[in-house]
Amino acid sequence: xxxxxxxxxxxxxxxxxxxxxxxxxxxxxxxxxxxxxxxxxxxxxxxxxxxxxxxxxxxxxxxxxxxxxxxxxxxxxxxxxxxxxxxxxxxxxxxxxxxxxxxxxxxxxxxxxxxxxxxxxxxxxxxxxxxxxxxxxxxxxxxxxxxxxxxxxxxxxxxxxxxxxxxxxxxxxxxxxxxxxxxxxxxxx
Numbered sequence: 001x002x003x004x005x006x007x008x009x010x011x012x013x014x015x016x017x018x019x020x021x022x023x024x025x026x027x028x029x030x031x032x033x034x035x036x037x038x039x040x041x042x043x044x045x046x047x048x049x050x051x052x053x054x055x056x057x058x059x060x061x062x063x064x065x066x067x068x069x070x071x072x073x074x075x076x077x078x079x080x081x082x083x084x085x086x087x088x089x090x091x092x093x094x095x096x097x098x099x100x101x102x103x104x105x106x107x108x109x110x111x112x113x114x115x116x117x118x119x120x121x122x123x124x125x126x127x128x129x130x131x132x133x134x135x136x137x138x139x140x141x142x143x144x145x146x147x148x149x150x151x152x153x154x155x156x157x158x159x160x161x162x163x164x165x166x167x168x169x170x171x172x173x174x175x176x177x178x179x180x181x182x183x184x185x186x187x188x189x
Contacts, residue, residue: 007138009103011124014142020106021054024075031073040072047081071095074103080110080117109143
C-alpha cells in the first residue's frame with residue numbers, strides 16, 4: 001500500500017446497543033455526499049432488508065440520486081449472521097473500482113467459528129496482536145479474551161464500552177437487573 005494511504009476495510013465488533021448502526025449511518029452519509037467523491041455509491045448490506053434499512057433510513061432518498069456501479073462505501077451489517085462470504089466478496093470487489101472506497105463491517109461476535117465472520121475477525125485480531133501487518137485493514141474488537149469468560153456475567157463491564165452512563169429514564173425498573181436475552185443474542189461464544 002502506498003505511503004499515506006489509509007485502510008480500505010474496517011471491522012467493528014461491539015455488543016448490541018452501542019450505536020453501531022448510528023455510527024455507520026453518519027459515515028455512510030459523509031462518504032455519499034460530503035467528501036467530494038463525485039457519483040459515489042453507498043450500500044448497506046445485511047441478512048434481512050429490515051436490518052439493512054436501519055443504517056440508511058434517513059439517507060434513502062439521497063442514496064437513490066447516486067449513479068454508476070462503483071461502490072464508494074459498503075456497510076455489511078451483522079456479518080456473523082451471513083451464511084457465506086458472497087456479499088462480502090462482491091462488495092470488496094466493487095470497492096476496488098474506486099480510489100478511497102471503504103468496506104465497513106459491523107457485527108456482534110456470533111458463535112460460528114467456521115464462518116466468514118470468524119475468518120475476518122481472526123485476521124483482524126492477528127493485525128491487532130502485531131502478528132500481521134496490513135495498512136489496508138482497520139479493526140476494532142470490543143469483547144472478551146478467551147480466558148475472560150465467566151458464566152456469572154461479571155465480565156459485562158468489558159463488553160459494554162458505554163457502561164456506567166446514566167440509564168435512559170424509560171429503561172429503569174424496580175425489578176432488578178435484566179435477565180438473560182430470551183433470544184440468546186447476548187451470547188459472546
